[in-house]
């Protein structure tokens with residue numbers, strides 16, 4: 001598939017904004033236990049970054065009455081890209097608005113859109129530079145996340161989601177899971193703009209909903225150190241799945257739930273995708289190695305629970321629509 005020519009250039013997934021009910025408790029969890037750094041805070045939000053970040057934030061914690069994902073955001077190359085995206089979404093008649101200056105911190109013009117899959121997605125070009133902690137080794141703690149790597153979303157029709165991200169936004173597929181022939185419908189896809197396996201994975205599921213965000217770690221022992229830190233601080237029950245290795249992406253991983261139940265993944269061991277025209281790795285839906293190359297099978301809740309998203313117009317949670325396809329369950333109850 002030849003990538004379409006588009007009048008804008010998305011660089012990467014930039015940040016995700018989690019809704020949390022207790023800002024201080026969540027800040028302490030992500031900073032003291034997980035090893036992120038607090039860049040700034042105010043009464044409504046805490047801004048966090050990881051050790052590779054040279055800009056203000058990759059995770060934002062937002063005070064809210066319920067858990068969930070407020071939005072996730074892609075960084076674009078230039079201010080002109082933002083105008084081109086505005087025109088792009090206007091043609092599609094999608095709800096959108098520019099986030100007011102008072103609602104964003106350290107961040108340039110930001111376009112917030114309800115995308116065709118129903119997700120609240122932001123686009124921005126500028127984020128304030130901050131001190132780089134990569135070689136401040138004395139500050140590295142526990143799992144020590146290096147960067148925000150990806151977001152994983154659920155949508156009832158993942159074939160449609162794949163087509164939107166590839167044709168509508170210029171993403172490339174690294175890996176694909178397909179249903180049975182002859183239709184061979186896409187059940188999930190791992191799609192990138194930066195040269196790693198993904199910036200976003202689009203999976204079949206009740207949605208729109210966010211399954212998790214993935215934080216990269218420097219090396220495999222970071223997964224173990226993260227689990228030890230969680231257990232030592234009394235958060236052993238927050239370890240939801242793993243450590244184990246995915247077939248897809250080759251990632252060594254552990255999935256963690258924050259104090260509100262928001263899910264994230266600590267992730268390491270994937271590979272470069274510098275050849276943007278390489279054919280994607282294809283997996284059959286009935287191949288259990290795609291999910292778990294080795295390690296215990298996931299718990300049922302890993303499949304059945306996800307983070308809600310809201311309307312950018314009303315703020316109301318969007319009701320999840322049922323998935324069009326169901327996979328054979330591989331969970332343990």
Ligand SMILES: [Fe+2]
Pocket residue numbers: 150152212213214265267
């Ligand atoms: Fe992931």
